[in-house]
Amino acid sequence: MSPFRLTRTLPKDATDAALRADVRHGLTQTPRTLPPKWFYDAHGSRLFNRITELPAYYPFIAERELLRAHAGDIAQATGARTLIELGSGSSEKTRYLLDALPGLHTYLPVDVSESALRHAAQVLINEHPDLHVHALVADxxxxxxxxxxxxxxxxxxLGSTIGNLLPAERASFLTSVRTLLSPGDFLLLGADLVKDPAQMVAAYDDTATGITAAFNKNVLSVINRELGADFDPDAFEHVALWDAAREWIEMRLRSRTAQSVKIPALDLVVDFADGEDLRTEISAKFRRSGLRAELAHSGLELAAWFSTPDARFALALATPHGRAATPLPAGQVTACVR
Incomplete structure (x- = not known):
């Protein structure tokens, strides 16, 4: 069995320090915000897994089907010997790429959760005994x-996680990824596309089951547990809406009444007005032309575009400027638009 290596680049207390900084910054500005990464403790991750099983939550299903259909095309275009996955989590959908890359030597999953990395790596090594897995505990x-x-x-x-970043954050992120790429390397992005607003909102507001509402409110439970806060999740309602001007979905928690929340670890009291919103997530939706422009601004060139037949979701394959992907066989061009 190939050896498993794990490198930690985050200090042991980095998560606690980041949570404190994000909560203090986000809850003392107007409008109030929190980054979506704090949804994902163990309970939040279980809730999100349930969300991915809901019929209305199309992004997970659509991306999985695209990877299943086009992993071979991606493998042929890239010839990758190393696969690096940012925000790897359980590495579930990555298996399609691992299976399709015959010359793959190394898998480098990157995640803030050491336990998730270890669990996923053990499963993958059992399935691919010749694979070298070097996990990075990093942000x-x-x-x-x-x-x-x-x-x-x-x-x-993957996962259209790129959409959780604000435009300036996306530009910074894509530029940083560009610095990691050498000639001949590639970036594969999962991108949720602009479509009927009702369909998009329904994916983030399953009113019948309430799972997404519970997932959204879980960020308050995380702050209560980690920072000794006294948020009452029932005092907030889950809101999902489409911002047509910015072309993104916003998830919010709306205060049901005027209330004060104490956060002892930060020596902070936060006063919410009746009806005041706390934004907990944005999920930007993309158009091919817009994503192409964002990539170009960061020194990347859109080399291939794999989209679902109904244009709900896409996988974008990009290279450093001047490096084109290997041409695909005739008959696949309609699935891979350059």
Whole structure:
């Protein structure tokens, strides 16, 4: 069995320090915000897994089907010997790429959760005994230093997580990824596309089951547990709406009444007005032309575009400027628009 390596680049107390900084910053500004990464403790991750099983939550299903259908095309275009996955989590959908890359030597999953990395790596090594797995405990939104690994390299950023970043954050992130890429390397992005607003809102507001509302409110439970706060989740209602001007979905928690919340670990009291919103997530939706422009601004060139037949979701394959993907066989061009 190939050895498993794990490198920690985050200090042991980095998560606590980041939570404190994000809560203080987000709850003392107007409008109030919190980053979506704090949804995902163990309970939040279980809730999100249930969300991915809901019929209305199309992004997970659509991306999985695209990977299943086009992993071979991506493998042929990239010839990757190293797969780097940012925000790897359980690495579930990555298996389609691992199975399709016959010359793959190394898998580098990057995540803030050491336990998730260890669990996923053990499963993958059992399935691919010749695969070298070097896991990195790191924050992909910060500067990354990758260990040596054979090229060409494919960096995968799936789940349309790119949409959770504000435009300036996206530009910074894509520029940082560009610095990781050498000639012949590739970036694979999962991108949720602009479509009927009702369909998009329904994916984030399952009123019948209430799972997404519970997932949204879980961020308050995380702050209560970690920082000794006294948020009452029932005093907030889940809101999902479409911002047509910015072309993104917003998830919010709306205060049902005027209330004060104490956060002892920060020596902070936060006063919410009746009806005041706390934004907990944005999920930007993309158009091919817009994403192409964002990539170009960061020094990346859109090399291939795999979209679902109903144009709900896409996988965008990009390269450093001047490096084109390997041409695909005739008959696949309609699925891979350059």
């Amino acid at each position: 992909f939104t910060s500067t990354l230093t990758l260990p040596p690994a054979p090229g060409p390299r494919l960096v995968a950023f």
